[in-house]
Amino acid sequence: MKKIIFVLTICLGLLSSSCNDWLDLLPNNEQVTDNYWKSKEDVEAVVAAGYYNMRLLVPQMLRWGELRGGSLYTLQSKNDFLEDASDYQLQNFNLQPSGNVCRYWPVYKIIGMANSVLHYASSVRGLDDTYSEGALKAHLTEAYFMRAYCYFLLVRNYREVPLVLEAYVNDDAEYNFPKASESEIIAQIKEDLTTAIESGAAKTVYEEEWQTKGRVTLWALYALMADVCLWNEDYEEAIIYCNEILDASGAFRPVFIQDPAKFVEIYYPGNSNEAIFELNYDNALYSESNAMEWKIAKPKEEKILTGGFSFNSFVTASAPGTAASPLFLTPRAVEKVKEEVALVLANQTTVPERVGRTLMSGVMYGNMAHPYTDYEKQEYYYIWKYATNEYPMVTSYRPATDANFILYRVAEIILIKAEALIMSGTIGSTEWETAIGLMNQIRERAMLPALELAADQTDELSLLQALLNEREMEFLGEGKRWYDLLRFARKSNYSKYREEFVDMVLEGNTTNKSEWIQSVLQSNDALYMPIPQSEIDVNPLLIQNPYYSN
Numbered sequence: 001m002k003k004i005i006f007v008l009t010i011c012l013g014l015l016s017s018s019c020n021d022w023l024d025l026l027p028n029n030e031q032v033t034d035n036y037w038k039s040k041e042d043v044e045a046v047v048a049a050g051y052y053n054m055r056l057l058v059p060q061m062l063r064w065g066e067l068r069g070g071s072l073y074t075l076q077s078k079n080d081f082l083e084d085a086s087d088y089q090l091q092n093f094n095l096q097p098s099g100n101v102c103r104y105w106p107v108y109k110i111i112g113m114a115n116s117v118l119h120y121a122s123s124v125r126g127l128d129d130t131y132s133e134g135a136l137k138a139h140l141t142e143a144y145f146m147r148a149y150c151y152f153l154l155v156r157n158y159r160e161v162p163l164v165l166e167a168y169v170n171d172d173a174e175y176n177f178p179k180a181s182e183s184e185i186i187a188q189i190k191e192d193l194t195t196a197i198e199s200g201a202a203k204t205v206y207e208e209e210w211q212t213k214g215r216v217t218l219w220a221l222y223a224l225m226a227d228v229c230l231w232n233e234d235y236e237e238a239i240i241y242c243n244e245i246l247d248a249s250g251a252f253r254p255v256f257i258q259d260p261a262k263f264v265e266i267y268y269p270g271n272s273n274e275a276i277f278e279l280n281y282d283n284a285l286y287s288e289s290n291a292m293e294w295k296i297a298k299p300k301e302e303k304i305l306t307g308g309f310s311f312n313s314f315v316t317a318s319a320p321g322t323a324a325s326p327l328f329l330t331p332r333a334v335e336k337v338k339e340e341v342a343l344v345l346a347n348q349t350t351v352p353e354r355v356g357r358t359l360m361s362g363v364m365y366g367n368m369a370h371p372y373t374d375y376e377k378q379e380y381y382y383i384w385k386y387a388t389n390e391y392p393m394v395t396s397y398r399p400a401t402d403a404n405f406i407l408y409r410v411a412e413i414i415l416i417k418a419e420a421l422i423m424s425g426t427i428g429s430t431e432w433e434t435a436i437g438l439m440n441q442i443r444e445r446a447m448l449p450a451l452e453l454a455a456d457q458t459d460e461l462s463l464l465q466a467l468l469n470e471r472e473m474e475f476l477g478e479g480k481r482w483y484d485l486l487r488f489a490r491k492s493n494y495s496k497y498r499e500e501f502v503d504m505v506l507e508g509n510t511t512n513k514s515e516w517i518q519s520v521l522q523s524n525d526a527l528y529m530p531i532p533q534s535e536i537d538v539n540p541l542l543i544q545n546p547y548y549s550n
Contacts, residue, residue, distance in 0.1 A: 070508020
């Protein structure tokens with residue numbers, strides 16, 4: 001593994017990326033080793049740098065979480081619109097170890113910062129009398145979360161990666177590590193989160209309002225643990241951690257927003273009551289950009305249904321209405337949006353200004369000549385939840401590309417619990433009844449009719465398909481879809497719903513011949529990305545994912 005992963009140099013440039021004055025503590029071009037750690041401000045600075053690098057990772061997290069999932073896709077041109085052709089390789093399941101999209105060093109950079117805090121922060125207590133034990137433990141909980149979240153991101157994309165738990169202290173330290181198994185990594189993730197939770201130091205509220213949603217809290221620890229348990233098929237544990245959030249009664253607990261008209265507030269202005277943890281940006285105060293600029297973009301191939309968004313960090317074209325590497329709603333996703341809008345309009349006596357989680361909230365139509373009620377006439381659709389003032393016909397809009405990126409919100413906890421209950425119950429069980437009720441809670445907020453499912457007259461597959469539908473539409477463009485499908489494929493050691501999983505991927509994927517994608521998806525190894533070739537070149541202990549070894 002490259003040494004750059006463990007050398008923690010924090011540059012002055014980070015100062016312009018703060019969400020608050022607390023980030024102004026960052027050191028100026030100092031390597032974060034023994035000579036650096038002298039005060040609580042030094043610890044705070046490295047914790048802040050961890051958040052900064054998580055924010056930088058957002059475009060990559062979106063690509064990893066969406067492009068294989070069949071809801072969003074890039075254009076099929078590899079020259080006119082794609083800065084990096086490996087984006088296209090990601091969605092057509094033809095990944096190459098040399099592709100930039102496979103690079104994982106930015107994730108390990110965050111892990112390295114977390115490891116440094118965990119290694120050095122305790123020693124600062126003996127040097128700085130103002131550094132209380134409570135503040136130390138709070139910093140440690142944030143570091144544990146960062147390390148756990150990053151390894152969870154890695155294990156879902158690579159399955160097996162090096163498990164690095166020590167800080168890079170000096171140039172003599174070992175930096176070549178073999179891959180750890182998925183079970184080892186998951187065990188470490190759960191150990192980190194358990195340690196953080198049991199310390200009792202995780203905050204439920206911070207002094208400044210944005211920090212309660214933009215820094216790690218006890219609720220964020222519970223949310224990540226529930227997600228990890230669901231992935232690992234520890235369903236009873238997942239339910240327990242979901243209930244820690246859903247049954248909480250504290251004044252500053254996150255709560256589900258029930259009013260459909262307030263759905264858009266989750267994204268604009270953000271940091272809503274429903275948020276558990278989101279990466280914060282602020283353009284007005286700190287000239288921050290989230291590296292996402294959501295534009296109307298129309299591809300040259302008219303046969304492709306359009307309506308999408310692009311990352312401004314990839315943009316090379318400057319003409320209005322064009323963008324490099326745009327992501328679009330697939331034809332299947334467009335049809336699902338239309339189905340929801342039709343259901344909303346059919347079941348409402350008065351049409352609201354914003355139609356549920358679809359039009360004018362999560363998704364928006366592209367042809368402004370038609371009112372949104374004429375949804376069938378719309379030429380294309382695009383993700384709306386991150387939009388800026390390019391769409392002035394909406395009275396409330398974002399003046400800059402600084403929308404927060406939500407890692408967890410209460411709606412996801414509700415659906416994690418529903419999935420765990422489905423997998424824990426049987427036909428006619430109270431678990432299934434409760435799961436259906438939880439899905440209907442999400443649908444009611446989306447102004448949709450209740451599911452036509454009865455716990456004693458359905459089966460597990462039907463419930464899981466309904467669950468996957470709710471998650472897809474609720475979290476469009478939030479980097480969740482591929483992991484949902486992969487978790488579905490993994491059940492019962494990849495055997496129970498493999499055929500249905502392949503069908504779901506093929507239904508949304510229009511980038512390659514179905515025969516090719518179908519053949520790829522038969523291999524469990526192909527469901528994960530290759531280890532970056534650049535890492536294998538410098539680390540003799542690394543072994544390539546077998547599917548990509550040739």
